[in-house]
Amino acid sequence: MRILYINIKELLQVREENTYKISGKEMSKLPTIKNAFLLIEDDLIKDFGPMETLSIDAVDKTIDVTGRIILPSWCDSHTHLVYAGNREQEFVDRINGLTYEEIANKGGGILNSAKTLQETSEEELYEQSCKRLETVMKMGTGAIEIKSGYGLTAEAELKMLKVIELLKQNYNIAIKSTFLGAHAVPSEYKNNKQAYIDKIINEILPEVAKANLAEYIDVFCEEGYFSVADMEAILEASKEYHLIPKVHVNQFNAIGGIKASVKLNALSVDHLEVMKEEDIEVLKNTETMPVGLPLCSYFLSIPYTPARKMIDSGLPFALATDYNPGSSPSGNMNLVVATACIKMRITPEEAINAATINGAYAMGLSKTHGSITKGKKANFIITKEIPSYGYLPYDFGNTNIETVVLNGITI
Ligand SMILES: N=CN[C@@H](CCC(=O)O)C(=O)O
Numbered sequence: 001m002r003i004l005y006i007n008i009k010e011l012l013q014v015r016e017e018n019t020y021k022i023s024g025k026e027m028s029k030l031p032t033i034k035n036a037f038l039l040i041e042d043d044l045i046k047d048f049g050p051m052e053t054l055s056i057d058a059v060d061k062t063i064d065v066t067g068r069i070i071l072p073s074w075c076d077s078h079t080h081l082v083y084a085g086n087r088e089q090e091f092v093d094r095i096n097g098l099t100y101e102e103i104a105n106k107g108g109g110i111l112n113s114a115k116t117l118q119e120t121s122e123e124e125l126y127e128q129s130c131k132r133l134e135t136v137m138k139m140g141t142g143a144i145e146i147k148s149g150y151g152l153t154a155e156a157e158l159k160m161l162k163v164i165e166l167l168k169q170n171y172n173i174a175i176k177s178t179f180l181g182a183h184a185v186p187s188e189y190k191n192n193k194q195a196y197i198d199k200i201i202n203e204i205l206p207e208v209a210k211a212n213l214a215e216y217i218d219v220f221c222e223e224g225y226f227s228v229a230d231m232e233a234i235l236e237a238s239k240e241y242h243l244i245p246k247v248h249v250n251q252f253n254a255i256g257g258i259k260a261s262v263k264l265n266a267l268s269v270d271h272l273e274v275m276k277e278e279d280i281e282v283l284k285n286t287e288t289m290p291v292g293l294p295l296c297s298y299f300l301s302i303p304y305t306p307a308r309k310m311i312d313s314g315l316p317f318a319l320a321t322d323y324n325p326g327s328s329p330s331g332n333m334n335l336v337v338a339t340a341c342i343k344m345r346i347t348p349e350e351a352i353n354a355a356t357i358n359g360a361y362a363m364g365l366s367k368t369h370g371s372i373t374k375g376k377k378a379n380f381i382i383t384k385e386i387p388s389y390g391y392l393p394y395d396f397g398n399t400n401i402e403t404v405v406l407n408g409i410t411i
């Protein structure tokens with residue numbers, strides 16, 4: 001099936017050559033074609049260019065999108081979309097003055113979600129997750145990473161990962177799965193964290209790998225959760241199973257997790273709300289993508305990742321939602337892009353690069369997703385009639401998406 005889109009007001013993020021990530025000053029450039037056409041064949045991008053060069057005749061369908069902008073679908077490289085229930089009560093507790101840390105210390109937070117998830121059947125967990133996935137796809141997300149980490153027992157971690165696997169099978173969207181057994185220390189291991197780490201390394205990780213349920217491995221490296229040494233031990237052990245690290249670091253404290261992650265060839269380091277000079281230095285000229293999660297900062301009222309400074313230092317930068325019940329109960333990438341512009345002071349061009357091609361890189365998908373490139377997946381957003389692409393973050397909180405096309409299919 002060949003579908004030709006014509007009279008595109010502006011086609012964004014067009015990359016003729018395979019570009020896998022964008023760094024530093026380059027991030028301020030968003031290659032576009034005004035008054036463009038786009039040809040797709042089945043699930044792939046076949047051709048594109050200015051309307052005046054259009055000379056294609058044999059197509060099955062032509063769609064006139066006059067006045068609309070087309071951009072690649074969002075690539076959300078960090079989510080916890082598979083979870084059970086919600087943490088609305090903790091939200092109210094925080095409004096009433098408790099901190100995220102105080103709530104966690106009372107047995108709330110991740111442990112609260114783990115308890116609910118352990119008591120939820122796989123079928124019910126799948127149903128709840130389907131609704132969230134369908135919602136984010138309609139909001140323009142075309143590739144997504146999903147973590148475990150609300151199980152914290154072998155059985156419940158596998159349940160989460162099986163649900164992710166089912167989503168992969170049943171939905172027309174690229175999904176990458178990450179094993180995050182080291183998300184929090186279960187209360188029964190409160191006085192013996194090492195025993196839980198041993199359990200992850202010797203029991204849960206081998207089962208996850210044997211069942212082939214994860215591509216990536218994550219650790220929440222933070223005071224009160226897992227130390228740098230804990231993280232190193234878990235990531236070292238995962239090498240045997242060829243799981244690539246993508247890690248939670250520097251959310252509340254800078255404890256050296258970035259340096260260790262880079263050494264362990266992490267594909268991405270995520271959160272980064274608290275960054276020391278040396279953390280920025282150590283990321284330079286590496287293959288590790290720094291990922292900011294502005295909705296987490298917004299929802300928890302914590303500092304924003306210093307994206308401006310990081311990009312000005314020459315680093316690449318990606319944006320993701322962190323969709324989860326505790327620190328970011330939203331999977332809306334449009335809001336991520338707007339919040340990054342407003343609060344991190346990055347430009348619409350930088351934010352769109354961060355949420356498309358660099359997001360794809362941060363989950364190992366930039367060869368197939370994240371830009372309008374011949375041969376890549378036909379994954380894109382058609383906007384409503386809007387004045388310019390800068391209007392997308394400017395008009396924050398409103399949806400300016402008219403149509404989402406994933407793998408050539410309009411959803
Ligand atoms: N920080 C660690 N994990 C999640 C939130 C976990 C939760 O509060 O449920 C995050 O990325 O923000």
Ligand SMILES: [Zn+2]
Binds near residue numbers: 079248
């Ligand atoms: Zn997270």
